[in-house]
Amino acid sequence: MIYLDHNATTPLRPQALEAMLPYLRERWGNPSSPYRFGAEARSAVERARARIAEALGCQPAELVFCGSGTEADNLALRGAAQALRGRGNHIVTTAIEHHAVWHTCQALEREGFRVSYLPVRPDGVVDLDALTASLCPETILVSVMHANNETGVIQPVERIAALTRERGIVLHTDAVQSAGKLPLRLDRLGADLVAFSGHKLYGPKGAAALYARQGTPLAPLITGGDHERGLRAGTEHVAGIVGFAEAVALASAEVEAEAQRLGTMRDRLERQVVAAIPDAAVNGAAAPRVPNTSSLSFRGIDGESIVLGLDLRGICVSTGSACSTGDPEPSHVLLAMGVPARTAQGSIRVSLGRETRTDHVDATVQALADIVERLRGISSLGGEAA
Amino acid sequence: MDDEPGTEEQGLPEMAGPVIYYNETVLEHFVCPRNVGQLDDQETDGFGLVGDPICGDQMKLWISVRDGAIARIAFRSFGCPGAIATSSMLTELADGKTIEEAKRITDDDVVEALGGIPERKRHCSLLGVRALQAAISDWERRRAAGDGRP
Numbered sequence: 001m002i003y004l005d006h007n008a009t010t011p012l013r014p015q016a017l018e019a020m021l022p023y024l025r026e027r028w029g030n031p032s033s034p035y036r037f038g039a040e041a042r043s044a045v046e047r048a049r050a051r052i053a054e055a056l057g058c059q060p061a062e063l064v065f066c067g068s069g070t071e072a073d074n075l076a077l078r079g080a081a082q083a084l085r086g087r088g089n090h091i092v093t094t095a096i097e098h099h100a101v102w103h104t105c106q107a108l109e110r111e112g113f114r115v116s117y118l119p120v121r122p123d124g125v126v127d128l129d130a131l132t133a134s135l136c137p138e139t140i141l142v143s144v145m146h147a148n149n150e151t152g153v154i155q156p157v158e159r160i161a162a163l164t165r166e167r168g169i170v171l172h173t174d175a176v177q178s179a180g181k182l183p184l185r186l187d188r189l190g191a192d193l194v195a196f197s198g199h200k201l202y203g204p205k206g207a208a209a210l211y212a213r214q215g216t217p218l219a220p221l222i223t224g225g226d227h228e229r230g231l232r233a234g235t236e237h238v239a240g241i242v243g244f245a246e247a248v249a250l251a252s253a254e255v256e257a258e259a260q261r262l263g264t265m266r267d268r269l270e271r272q273v274v275a276a277i278p279d280a281a282v283n284g285a286a287a288p289r290v291p292n293t294s295s296l297s298f299r300g301i302d303g304e305s306i307v308l309g310l311d312l313r314g315i316c317v318s319t320g321s322a323c324s325t326g327d328p329e330p331s332h333v334l335l336a337m338g339v340p341a342r343t344a345q346g347s348i349r350v351s352l353g354r355e356t357r358t359d360h361v362d363a364t365v366q367a368l369a370d371i372v373e374r375l376r377g378i379s380s381l382g383g384e385a386a
Numbered sequence: 387m388d389d390e391p392g393t394e395e396q397g398l399p400e401m402a403g404p405v406i407y408y409n410e411t412v413l414e415h416f417v418c419p420r421n422v423g424q425l426d427d428q429e430t431d432g433f434g435l436v437g438d439p440i441c442g443d444q445m446k447l448w449i450s451v452r453d454g455a456i457a458r459i460a461f462r463s464f465g466c467p468g469a470i471a472t473s474s475m476l477t478e479l480a481d482g483k484t485i486e487e488a489k490r491i492t493d494d495d496v497v498e499a500l501g502g503i504p505e506r507k508r509h510c511s512l513l514g515v516r517a518l519q520a521a522i523s524d525w526e527r528r529r530a531a532g533d534g535r536p
């Protein structure tokens with residue numbers, strides 16, 4: 001199997017697994033228990049918190065452990081919106097957010113908040129003029145993702161932070177697709193709330209975190225105890241948190257070298273695809289992107305058919321986010337970038353990772369060329385402009 | 387997973403990514419679709435073009451009619467795996483049938499012949515059926531206009 005869907009999930013690093021095992025086997029105590037057996041689990045959680053804080057440049061007390069990136073996004077958006085409700089009811093986000101943010105904003109609209117969904121430019125970067133223009137005295141929260149899950153396009157979070165900070169607006173960013181792929185320094189990014197997840201960076205599923213800058217107003221979604229400073233009640237997933245911290249520390253140590261390696265391979269992939277396959281395009285290529293992600297469009301054929309064709313040859317890629325698999329509508333991200341619906345429909349996402357080697361890339365391009373040709377042979381759009 | 391205990395009986399919503407859950411017959415028709423292509427103008431007695439406004443998939447279908455039966459059938463599809471496989475199966479079912487029999491082919495017949503299809507992909511099977519009906523109507527129109535073959 002050639003796995004090129006690392007934006008969906010990544011394999012657990014052996015070191016993370018090793019770090020987790022003691023907390024699944026002998027040290028299974030509850031971190032809230034009053035005896036030393038509990039304290040052992042408690043100190044594992046706090047050591048993990050300190051490791052992540054150290055690796056990403058924040059205070060340990062600014063990290064709230066959650067069960068998933070989606071939960072961290074929910075805590076950020078719903079938690080800040082609720083805490084700030086007295087100050088205003090306007091939220092600003094973008095048209096290219098992951099469902100975790102998008103659908104949560106829609107839910108907040110049903111609760112009476114007004115949400116602006118900002119357009120992006122054709123290169124996939126949010127329009128900063130539109131963002132500035134959208135801010136008003138009622139704006140309490142801005143949420144702009146750090147790197148897009150489909151295109152990998154990086155949003156100018158630091159510049160957005162400059163705009164929100166001077167207006168006293170809380171800024172959230174979904175960094176699920178950038179953490180582990182870019183050198184991430186939470187103290188320099190400027191966002192008040194940052195969501196990131198373990199299983200996207202070779203840690204376990206079920207462990208994620210929300211960074212909440214000290215002093216950021218936030219109400220809990222889950223109540224029932226003092227866990228996570230009252231922001232997320234529930235017995236901690238000790239082993240998961242330990243494995244998450246291990247993965248974050250390892251990813252941070254190697255992020256620059258790995259980004260370089262992946263970027264070179266991604267560029268090779270895109271060069272070969274465009275050279276070998278007529279009417280192929282790379283989406284978002286004009287913007288800065290995380291180095292592992294490639295969004296490719298092929299005229300006249302359907303992306304799901306490409307994905308299945310590759311799957312039957314043992315190659316895993318996706319059409320968009322794993323969460324929208326089977327969704328018959330074309331990607332909202334590509335549509336927002338102005339990609340025509342037909343072209344968006346013929347798009348796939350290839351995301352490389354730690355185990356990816358050059359020969360995987362070459363084999364994938366070869367298979368892709370075959371499949372695209374075969375599907376175009378079936379396509380009713382054969383000779384026409386799509 | 388297919389063999390997850392209890393899933394079927396409890397009638398839980400299908401967890402399926404459609405990609406993973408096509409059965410072997412569907413996959414086989416996706417990989418080797420039957421009757422792909424198009425008929426040239428002399429051979430074409432009926433042509434149908436239909437699209438699905440939601441997913442954007444599209445299908446073209448040609449029939450050649452001899453003595454009131456479908457003598458040749460061909461299709462092209464801009465489509466998802468479901469559209470390709472169901473269209474392929476539809477052409478197999480329709481090939482050689484009399485026009486009256488062909489008119490009675492439903493999307494359920496196609497899905498049944500394939501041994502089932504993920505729920506989210508059921509609408510794909512309508513594409514071929516509608517295209518066939520459109521092609522038959524076209525044939526009927528041509529005959530009424532005096533330039534169709536019987």
Ligand code: FES
Binds near residue numbers: 466468
């Ligand atoms: S998804 Fe619409 S025809 Fe298959």
